[in-house]
Amino acid sequence: MNLDYLIIGQGISGSLLAYHLIKYQKKILVIDDPKSNVSSSVAAGIYNPITGRRLVRTWNAHHLFPFLKKEYGELENILSAKFMHPVNIYRPFTSIAEQNDWMAKANDPMYRPFVVETKIGSDETYPVNDPFGGVVIDQSGYIDLPKFLGSFCQYLTNESRLREEYFDDNDLEIHQHQVKYRDLVTKKIIFCDGTHIKSNQYFNWLPFRLVKGELIDLKSDVAIDNIIIRGIFVLPLGSNFYRVGATYDWENQLLKTTDEAKTDLGQKFEELTSVPYEVVGQQVGIRPTTKDRRPFIGLHPKFEPIGIFNGLGTKGISLAPYYANQFVEYLENGRELDSEVNIARYFSLYYLK
Ligand SMILES: Cc1cc2nc3c(=O)[nH]c(=O)nc-3n(C[C@H](O)[C@H](O)[C@H](O)COP(=O)(O)OP(=O)(O)OC[C@H]3O[C@@H](n4cnc5c(N)ncnc54)[C@H](O)[C@@H]3O)c2cc1C
Structure with missing residues (x-):
């Protein structure tokens, strides 16, 4: 079988990448081993634009959050399934000092689109210990991942674009402009194999921190x-x-x-x-977390037909839609990848190994 893209893994990253390539009318096949450890099926699926102990705006939130809403909405229509649940997040303050710090940024235009309101005292409507009040966060919610991944798996199966089996990279033959894997010939193979990357001989030099x-x-x-x-x-x-x-x-x-x-x-x-x-x-x-907490996206430094879309860490839900789109624009139209996510930032590690 001849393909444009072979995708390894049908977690959140493989699914979103497959979806974007299908939109580009590319001939794709996904190989996924349902027995492997799948981070995506355990994840709570929360997307939250203001996170951490210091209540900081998620990196790139102004791009990621409008995009994810549109994208999962489109997927709900295509798959005829409801899995996106927009829900506000209440983040109680830990102290008066934290409340004061927050007040300094509450009206910052970088934060304002992500805030419903700030409460300066306990809110009786929440059965929560919040003596210093808290912030109600907007553009947040969760994706029911088992439902999304199950529906997408069904969609790929109906289109004969999924094989449920283990992919063994020892059987990969690499040529200059294509790779062969058993009965498959493909212009590109993209690894979306989550934590399995540690035993992937092509990308195990990247600094993952699982x-x-x-x-x-x-x-x-x-x-x-x-x-x-x-x-x-x-x-x-x-x-x-x-x-x-x-x-x-x-x-x-x-x-x-x-x-x-x-x-x-x-x-x-x-x-x-x-x-x-x-x-x-x-x-x-x-x-599948990375040393610098940014995804690992791009093509192999030596074998151009081999790529990776991984390292989504603790924020797979919010990163996958935007960066699957950006990666496909890079692969198909030669648009730039953000330097923070491009694996080129670590090519020196490959040549030193
Ligand atoms: C406890 C927990 C809670 C989390 N909560 C959230 C949250 O609330 N919000 C959020 O955004 N993120 C959360 N995450 C992080 C999120 O789960 C990850 O960012 C995301 O799931 C990574 O997706 P992935 O597709 O890259 O990898 P995975 O989901 O691991 O998918 C990889 C896929 O590749 C397949 N595979 C691997 N190797 C092979 C092979 N050789 N052959 C065939 N198939 C193969 C696997 O079977 C799997 O299906 C959480 C993670 C954990 C562990």
Whole structure:
């Protein structure tokens, strides 16, 4: 079979890249091994333009957030499935000092489009410990990833554009302008293989910093409508079920849930909300995070038919739509990639290895 693009992986990055290439009417095939560790199917799916302890605007938010809304909306129409849930995020302040710091930026035009309002005292409508008030964030919400990935998988299957099997890079034959893989001949192969990149012989020189994360699922009698974030996130899933996360573990990469994480997340939930709850589930995944916290996108320094779209780290939901589009514009129209995401920034590591 002759292809324009072979994509390895159908997580969030492979799916969004496939979608953009299909829009360009390219002949594509996706190979995905449903048995591998898939960060995308564990992720809470939250998109949030103001994050972190210091309440800073997400890098490139002014491009990413309008784009993601349009893109997931388009995909909902094409796939006839509802998976995007726009929900405000409430971020209670930790102290008066934090409230003051925030006030200094609340009217900054860089922040204003992402803010509904700032509360300077406790808000009785949230069952949350917020004595210093907090900020209600706009253009936020979550993507129901199992639903999106399942619908997209079905779409690719119906179009005969998906093979569910393990891709073995030892069987790849590289030529100057194409690659061969078993019965497939393709002009380009793009790796969207998430944390599996560590054993990918073509890109294992890139400085990934994989981070394990755990989540717990809770049931509580208290109804919370908005996503609450401070140290942890509390994501309401309906019928008084909540997903609470996440932990960050840079040392241990064992794909197993731990009692420590369950206790830690439970304690943080109690500090934040003081509502009774029962833990009904726990999940674990590994994030494909990078040393400089920017994605890894581009073509291999030596083998031009081989590319990568990976390193989406903790923000796959907000980064994937915008950068899948930018990568396809680069591949098809020769437009520039942002230098912060282009793997060319690390080519020296390849030549030094
Ligand atoms: C606990 C946790 C919570 C998170 N919460 C959020 C959140 O709220 N918001 C957010 O934006 N991000 C979140 N993330 C991060 C998010 O999950 C990642 O940014 C994103 O899922 C990365 O997607 P990906 O497609 O690059 O990789 P993956 O989702 O890992 O997909 C890679 C795919 O490639 C396939 N594959 C790999 N190797 C092969 C092979 N050799 N052959 C065939 N197939 C292969 C795998 O099967 C998989 O389907 C979270 C992550 C974790 C772990």
